[in-house]
Amino acid sequence: MSDHSLDPKDWDRYRAEAHDLLDHCIDLMRRADERPWQHVPDDIQDRYAIGPDGSRQADLMARIKNDVLPYHAGNTHPKYWGWVQGTGLATDVTAGMVAAVMNSNCGGRNHGANYMERAVIDWTCRKMGLPETAFGVFVTGTSQATLQAFAAARVKVMGPGVRAVGQGEARLTAYAAAGVHNATKKALEVLGVGSANLRLVPLIDGQMDLQKLRNMIEVDRADGATPFLIVGTAGSVDLGLFDDFHGLADIARETGLWLHIDGAFGAWTRIAEGAYRDLSDGIERADSIALDFHKWMYVGYDCGLCLVRDGAELRAAFTARPVYLDGKERGVASGEPWFCDYGVDLSRGNRAIKVWMALETLGEVAFSKAITRNCDLAKMMAAEVEARPEMGLARVPVSNVCVFTANASLPAEEQSALNVRIAVDLQESGEAVFSTTVVDGTEMLRAAIVNHRTTEAHIREAIAAVARLASD
Template structure:
């Protein structure tokens, strides 16, 4: 009699391909399409709206039966021309890094490992530990510092503010919350909104964040900051953190970091720096002298996917005191207990330094970028972007009909098109339309912002592919579009009755 006790009741089916050779050919097709797309980054339109027919296919109902590999690859290939455009050298909107072809390979390797980097003892953990050591060295933090790779500066800021909050309250807040403690913090009106979001998410509320006015260089006003701290202390509140910015989102201004460090020491405040893109200026000979205060911070948040050009997404939280950092997050229930040996080793685990247990292998693409190019070459790209922004500012100043709205502090140039005699609201509407026309025509993709109550064309240069000729094209096209019927129609519609 045949023993069938170990046979599957139904034929065994997995999610692996039935034909690995066929899958290999399909994967090569997808890889070729991805590389072709990045190789063509300098060509064609910057941004193209996703066609209606593709939008319609993305409204399909949940499939009960799979569409198959060939079908899915075809649909992914169809998406490739319709990204945000930030791989193109004339993408100037917001602060988006441009990525590198090599990072495609790192993403492939990480995907094939499918590692959960929340903990345990495996290769991905050691790669992240090396990235942490490299970041300590990069920013001259002590060996006692700790860090964690996260999605971006927004998450890194949440981690840093939580550590600052818990440390001030001797970690009782982890169980008892923060009600009744009157904690308040300070940052500039030019700071990124992620700082206020962090105050919200760690239970302090955005009203606990004092937004200090900026000076004429759009840096935090130190006298106003000191006055606000004194006023809060007199009111019986507890100042606990001051947040400086290394590269403000609007114009790239750098707060006086060393002065903030001195103030934080005198006032017993945690000193956090939002260095989303500007902190990596330490790689540039042109910029690093203005960033010496970073090494004095208690915590630093920044992104690899901006000025280091790591493919999205990858950010970092760097905390000066590992003991405080771990105390703010560590929680090892029985099923996550540490072991000295085996797969449950590798202690301490990354989950003890942030809120996520399930974490992808982001550190590999960061490691690969630093390992392949080195800090000198990456720094050269940063220096070139700053030189290009300065060049753009000079060209704006010498071009009739254009007006510079802020000093070029780093890699961002803000200006607008002006026509004598037109009121502010009309000029605002015109400049907004110019930016939309640039985007819709596929020429370039700057963004807009408000400076001193006026709409600015904001040109951020965080792209290793950008050349001066791209800036020349931008200005030429702005002048052309400003004289177009589309902008004339907006101007007439915006005129006061």
């Protein structure tokens, strides 16, 4: 081997250190309940400073164990329910090893990782109830998936020329529920549609008011605008609520608009059991769906997916084959699809392997039961809250999100201050991680349970801790 190679000079030593590190990492995953979030040391930046050469390599494994692995984001812990952050799986470790050894660029060309990505996309399309024409592309997450789906919608309404010359004087308008995730606003801004052209539709019982939506579309058309997009929500940011997708699909069909579903986590109720599955009825009628595997399918970051009902419409928005990307009938440059034709990324890692290994190892039923259990645990948390007279629910959970206040008898401003203090105190003590959100003018504690490690005992302990801090 050439001395100029960057491969290890001592493969036996590398193997021994890698085996030791692997054992250590598996031990940490096995003891996830002992490892809550903690503050990083004040000198952490100095510890991570890059040296001019490899002189510190001798103690690198010790530094990883002492200075890197302890200061994780916390979301692997079973009492981490802040925001909507996934927990990761043991299969991610082995998937990461395989992905690193293969080092596949999934932008295109003919190699196995692209066929694996196609297999996971096909599986997901079936679970969402989309037709055989549907296709998609793995992306970083729902924010990128949203941008790419909106780009496809814009090309459909404006024609392929919009890619070259822009939308000119056309004023496109989009419609979403008040409180829609900020990814929708960002995507419209990046595309040049502008967030000022997003119409926020009032809610009725947590869903978009369908009659108001119709009226807004009519008013915009009469004013010379070009309505092009309706955005439905599967699992709202604050309360985990779901729009009426059949109602939205009916309006989209009547008006000729594109129906997109923000299904970041809520789309996965499609594989849940019982009434939870009913929450996403009608999602199969969407023109596009954005969703994450790294939330409610539990795999490691990052792993999102953009799905489009007619894959040709997604390809029309992004395909570009300069001569250096010309495909061939044979050899490395053969094979279809090339995923660079379906999104903004040319260089892409093998995100699909995490999903493929998880499903092949655990089976779809295991994920169905875990998602259902998370929803049941949110209802259990609500029952624990209701059992304490001083606390108050924002709303009975419909899915996996429970929002409540620690002391409903206080004025709104004092409730908000108390809830924020409790959230931070519990985070810093390592007892539990809630985030907060504002409901009807009061900042409340919010638990979004997408954690396969959470048990009934964790729920009881956390609510007891909230009650203890509220009474101090």
